[in-house]
Amino acid sequence: MTLTKTIRLSLFVSCFAAFIGNASAQLSTPDTIKTGKGPLVIQPVEHASVVLTVDKAVIYVDPAGNKDLFKGLAAPDYILITDIHGDHFDSTAIGKLKTANTKLIVPPAVADKLPAAYKPSVIVLKNFGVTTQGAITINAIPMYNLPETAESRHPKGRGNGYIITVGGVRVYLSGDTQGIPEMRNLRNINVAFVCMNQPYTMDVTEAASAVLSFKPKIVYPYHYRGAKGLSDVDAFKEKVDAGKRNIEVRLRNWYPKL
Known part of the structure; x- marks a missing residue:
């Protein structure tokens, strides 16, 4: 091989490696859902983190972990936090991502841990609480482990799952939970984000059973990194497809590598 060809090959390998490296850092391509208030854009980020954009409002849910993954995304108008654990509540990430106008929507246990300077922008929702922000309604619903014991990682009443309603579309975010009655009894959910990671929440079988009970039109499995991978x-x-409930399961990459 001539020196020129060797140099060209080296450059090609270097460029290809760089391309692969950049590609591995990319987030999943966003999805778009039609609503009566325009398109709802769904951007998976990482683990429990997702960004929703609709009616000119940008909603970050559980922005935690690698803050570089949010680069290039519009700043949040709202940040929703489900629980106190570090894969959901990351005070450092919130501080870097929020703006002076960002509203934080959180359960009381999270509000107690926020810096005092954030208090004016905090909306506290207990389970079954509700807030309306412009065209968007946000309902807090329970999330907890079964059986309910004193040793539970996620006791009933501490954290919130959320239902976001806008333009006739209802989006459910489970937070850390098992297939609780409050989930199984949901109705008219268009899009659901459902956790499944042992030993913290549901296993795959329980998650599929719960989803087949409340029958969302679209479901994203998310928050699926457990103790053993x-x-x-x-x-x-x-399992969901076998239930023949006409539920579209969307598999996306919730664990991009940087």
Whole structure:
């Protein structure tokens, strides 16, 4: 091989490696859902973190972990936090991502841990609380472990799942929970984000059973990194598909590498 060809090959390998490196850092392509208030854009970020954009409002849910993953995304008008654990509540990330106009919507346990300087922008919702922000309504619903014991990682009443309603579309975010009655009894959910990671929340079988109970039109398995690695979301999809409830399971990459 001539020196010129060797140099060209080296440059190609270097460029290809750089491309692969950049590609691995990319987030999943956002999805778009039609609503009566215009498109709802869904951007998976990482683990429990997702960004929703609709009616000119940008909603960050549980922005935690690698803050670089949010680069290039519009700043949040609202930040929703589900619980106190570090994969949901990251005070450092909130401080870097929020603006002076960002409103924080949180359960009381999270509000107690926020810096005093944030208090004017905080909306505290207990389970079954509700707030309306412009065209967007946000309902807080329970999330907890079963059976309910004193040792539970997620006791009933501490954290919130959320239902976001806008333009006739209802979006459910489970937070850390099991297949509780409050989830199974949900109705008219267009889009659901459902956790599945052991030993913290549901396994794949329980998550599929819960989803088949409340029958969202679209479901995203998210928050599926457990103590022994990633849950088998393909198996989850197979179980939901086998239930023949016309539920679209969307598998996305919630664990981009930087």
